[in-house]
Amino acid sequence: MIGLVAIDGAVRPLADELHAAWPESSRVHRASMGNCFQPPDAMSFALSQYRRVVAFAPLPTVVSLLQHWHVDVPRGTTLLCVDPQRRWVIPLAGGKAAEELAREVEAVLGVTPVLTGYPPEPEHPAPTPPPNVRPDTPADTPILRVIDQEDPGHSDILVFPRNLVVGIGAGSGTERAEAMRLLVDTLEENGFARSSVARLATVAGKANHPAVRWAASCLAGVPVDEHPAAKLAGVPVPNPSAVVGTAVGTASVAEAAALASAPGGQLLVAKRKSATATVAIARAAVRGRLTVIGLGSGEPDQLGTHALTELRSASAVVGRPQAIEAVAELLRPGTRQAAVAAPGTVLSASGRVVPWACVAVDGAGTVVDHIGAAAQLAAHGHAVALAALGDGAGLAVPPGPYDVHRVPGLPVDQQGASA
Structure with a gap:
């Protein structure tokens, strides 16, 4: 996702034009003096939320925001400046990636990239993985965090409870x-x-x-x-x-x-x-809901009405990758899916690597399993469905500030056949 920051009303048409060309991969943030989202706030917010940012403003204005207002550009962020007269697009941070994005902006807006060349990006040591993550876990495996604080900088699956x-x-x-x-x-x-x-x-x-x-x-x-x-x-x-x-x-x-x-x-x-x-x-103290749903063999057309209702009413569904794959097509649009991999394992039932499987951590950064991830979400007030192949009876849910329910996935008259 690319953050497009329109510093004042005069440049909003430019930002909107670029967004119209990239409707699925960009978002516009409009700032103005006298608004609660003033230029320093808008720039700071965009740079904290996106790895690629395009600012629409005169170059001195953008430089002033970065220097005089102490707006930080996180390491690895791509930042461009498009001047209001539709003449230039100037890479300010991001090296080669910034030049490539400048070329894409050129193709849409017809502006001229001001490219000065960049030295190779400095090498940085690999980030320290959360404790208890096996060293053979892929480096790009996402991490699920339930947190009401800003992104600590090394996770990409965040759930912000409104608490x-x-x-x-x-x-x-x-x-x-x-x-x-x-x-x-x-x-x-x-x-x-x-x-x-x-x-x-x-x-x-x-x-x-x-x-x-x-x-x-x-x-x-x-x-x-x-x-x-x-x-x-x-x-x-x-x-x-x-x-x-x-x-x-x-x-x-x-x-x-x-x-x-x-x-x-x-x-x-x-x-x-x-x-x-x-x-x-x-x-605020909140009380969530955690429902353990046994999926049986994992065939969606065999699930009982109660299980389907719980899945469709949940704000988040957690489970091993195989279980999430089994129910993904049944969920409401927008339901968060957390496929929590076993330590060191990100495989689907067919043996294929599942790129969206994640490692889950608790508030202290310690790795937790799918049960712990579901409990973390429920403890923050979410309605969570913990999906498990089989009957789910063996899943021991820890006590917490949430109500625990268990629902067999199969209709009552078929439960014996899955035992």
């Missing part, structure tokens, strides 16, 4: 840009992904504050919870303020509101302050 609550306090003079900058900085400094924020929380009467509404809009329209000051006053917090208590009737807004909207959860980031705003981050 973060941001408590926010805003004064009468709080500007929306001030509150959003504080919120974004707090997320970034602590490594949390914007897409993991499920909701905002504040004191009663502040949900319609322009800064709070703006923050919710910038976070893809997440809901805003309001809590009475009397309720927040009863929430234990690490950083109460007598001044705030006198002004609004509770000694804490951000921390207390975040915890009030995350019952049973924990405060991850204590109160952060700007001139007139405060934010805090809590992780």
Whole structure:
């Protein structure tokens, strides 16, 4: 996927034109001053999400974003700049790959590549694999991670649970840009992904504050919870303020509101302050669902109605590659499929290498099997189907913050035949 960053309104037609030529392999991100997605935010976001980025802006503007705003270009990223007058496409990072992409942009937009030649890319040591991965596991085997933090840089199958609550306090003079900058900085400094924020929380009467509404809009329209000051006053917090208590009737807004909207959860980031705003981050306690489905011989047309219903209602289906192959055609579009390979093995039932099989790791980076991967997803609130050939009775699911169900794949009148 290629990230296309339009720095202001004047270059949006160029970005849209390139996207129209590559509709399946590119995404446009539009930035503008006064928007919550300002140029530094847009560039930083694109460079963190894509290995190939095309910025549409004058070259000095892009250089200024990288230098003065300290926007980092991750190692191995390809970055191009297309000038607004449709004259040049200039590779800024990525070596030979950047020149090749520049040629592709030339073919679509008719711009002239400015190619200066690059020395050979420096050799870097191979990344250290997660512990317990056998050395004969293919180097490009993807890793499945369930994480509410930004990509640690060496995985490519990520599941972002929406389990973060941001408590926010805003004064009468709080500007929306001030509150959003504080919120974004707090997320970034602590490594949390914007897409993991499920909701905002504040004191009663502040949900319609322009800064709070703006923050919710910038976070893809997440809901805003309001809590009475009397309720927040009863929430234990690490950083109460007598001044705030006198002004609004509770000694804490951000921390207390975040915890009030995350019952049973924990405060991850204590109160952060700007001139007139405060934010805090809590992780909500969630309860998922893990259903073990025995597939019998793995023939889709033999599955019972209950098993089919569970498969089609799951947000993720986990299993060995053979089991995922057996049910893939039955799943709803968008259902995440995690074919977790046995250690050192990425083979299908027919003996062919399955390139999409992955190694799964837990929060500490330790390799887990398909059962552990399913438990990780369920522990983050997902509805997970753990598919297994046979009856699945031998799969021992560990206890956790999820409900466990077992469903035989075959109709009741055929279960004896598969034993």
